Amino acid sequence: MPSKSTRLRLAGALTAALxxxxxxxxxAQAAPAHARQPTLADLAQRHGRYFGSATDxxxxxxxxxxxxxxxxxxxxxxxxxxxxxxTEPQQGVFDWTNGDQIVNxxxxxxxKVRAHTLVWHSQLPGWLTSRQWTASELRAVLKKHITTEVRxxxxxxxxxxxxxxxxxxxxxxxxxxxxxxxGPGYIADALRWAHQADPHAKLYLNDYNIEAVGPKSDAYYAxxxxxxxxxxxxxGIGFQTHLALQYGYPTTLEDNLRRFSRLGLDTALTEVDVxxxxxxxxxxxxxxxxxxxxxxxxxxxxxxxxxxxxWDYTDKYSWIPAVFPGEGAALPWDERLGPKPAYQAxxxxxx
Numbered sequence: 001m002p003s004k005s006t007r008l009r010l011a012g013a014l015t016a017a018l019x020x021x022x023x024x025x026x027x028a029q030a031a032p033a034h035a036r037q038p039t040l041a042d043l044a045q046r047h048g049r050y051f052g053s054a055t056d057x058x059x060x061x062x063x064x065x066x067x068x069x070x071x072x073x074x075x076x077x078x079x080x081x082x083x084x085x086x087t088e089p090q091q092g093v094f095d096w097t098n099g100d101q102i103v104n105x106x107x108x109x110x111x112k113v114r115a116h117t118l119v120w121h122s123q124l125p126g127w128l129t130s131r132q133w134t135a136s137e138l139r140a141v142l143k144k145h146i147t148t149e150v151r152x153x154x155x156x157x158x159x160x161x162x163x164x165x166x167x168x169x170x171x172x173x174x175x176x177x178x179x180x181x182x183g184p185g186y187i188a189d190a191l192r193w194a195h196q197a198d199p200h201a202k203l204y205l206n207d208y209n210i211e212a213v214g215p216k217s218d219a220y221y222a223x224x225x226x227x228x229x230x231x232x233x234x235x236g237i238g239f240q241t242h243l244a245l246q247y248g249y250p251t252t253l254e255d256n257l258r259r260f261s262r263l264g265l266d267t268a269l270t271e272v273d274v275x276x277x278x279x280x281x282x283x284x285x286x287x288x289x290x291x292x293x294x295x296x297x298x299x300x301x302x303x304x305x306x307x308x309x310x311w312d313y314t315d316k317y318s319w320i321p322a323v324f325p326g327e328g329a330a331l332p333w334d335e336r337l338g339p340k341p342a343y344q345a346x347x348x349x350x351x
Contacts, residue, residue, distance in 0.1 A: 051307060052074065054310070060101065075309060077115075114157070114159050116206075118164075129177065138182060146197065147196070150197035161270070169216055187223070202235040205234065210256075220237060224260065228263065239256075241272040241295060243291060245276045254302060265304065266306045275330035276329055296308060300350075314334070315329055
């Protein structure tokens with residue numbers, strides 16, 4: 001019997017002859033047995049975009065959940081951990097526990113962070129909402145909060161949603177604590193203070209129901225023009241994109257993204273979900289998938305639409321059922337962390 005080395009040489013020669021004859025593929029061309037399919041983030045990166053998910057601290061003990069969170073996405077948004085009630089629960093007393101946990105997790109997974117949010121009318125601590133403030137008092141409180149939080153996360157986050165939900169549906173200013181006490185100038189001040197605290201973070205205004213051209217998005221368009229004329233630092237507009245099948249798809253989304261881009265701004269789909277009236281049916285899930293496909297294509301069609309973030313990725317941790325009773329099934333993964341038709345639609349849109 002030939003020696004082992006001789007047998008290996010003979011086998012190699014036979015393989016080479018078969019390759020030369022076109023009867024076998026070179027070993028380098030053979031597909032690996034367990035090739036990893038590209039993630040949503042991988043597919044988005046081919047277009048120069050990111051694909052992200054929101055998350056929240058309570059669910060980070062769910063290891064099956066965090067495995068998908070850490071592998072499928074390249075951008076993370078803290079759902080609640082950076083809001084005012086969590087970060088400054090008592091005046092002048094700051095707590096970074098929840099925000100830091102998510103930033104550290106993102107760093108471990110080589111992900112970036114969209115930080116959310118500095119100025120909002122909701123989820124404010126009692127010490128802030130339970131008393132009357134003079135304009136000078138509240139201005140000092142707001143400046144200290146923004147400066148302290150942005151400095152803490154300086155160099156650790158990609159962007160900030162600086163002001164969240166500043167307008168009503170008719171395009172008028174929301175009568176928030178900030179607007180009633182400080183007037184509309186609080187928006188420009190917040191952006192300036194955030195930029196001073198971290199000149200490298202991207203600064204966004206963020207709102208819902210501004211996906212279509214209409215009074216609310218028109219108000220943001222006029223505000224952006226005014227802010228840019230004043231030289232106020234602003235990098236982008238976040239379209240939250242909380243959609244519901246029963247209200248119809250925002251068919252002017254792409255046009256709206258494009259007109260903000262023409263003002264020199266980035267845009268992003270920042271809190272995407274597509275809810276439905278329960279129970280979910282095959283027909284509703286198919287329509288939902290089409291919506292996810294279409295809104296992703298709209299972002300890809302506009303050069304300065306930089307990415308898309310879904311508002312958590314699984315129905316298991318969706319905020320929808322608690323806020324909209326009888327509605328849900330809004331996300332691309334179901335409550336058992338299984339992919340739905342919407343997930344395949346996202347992959348198809350990004351290919």
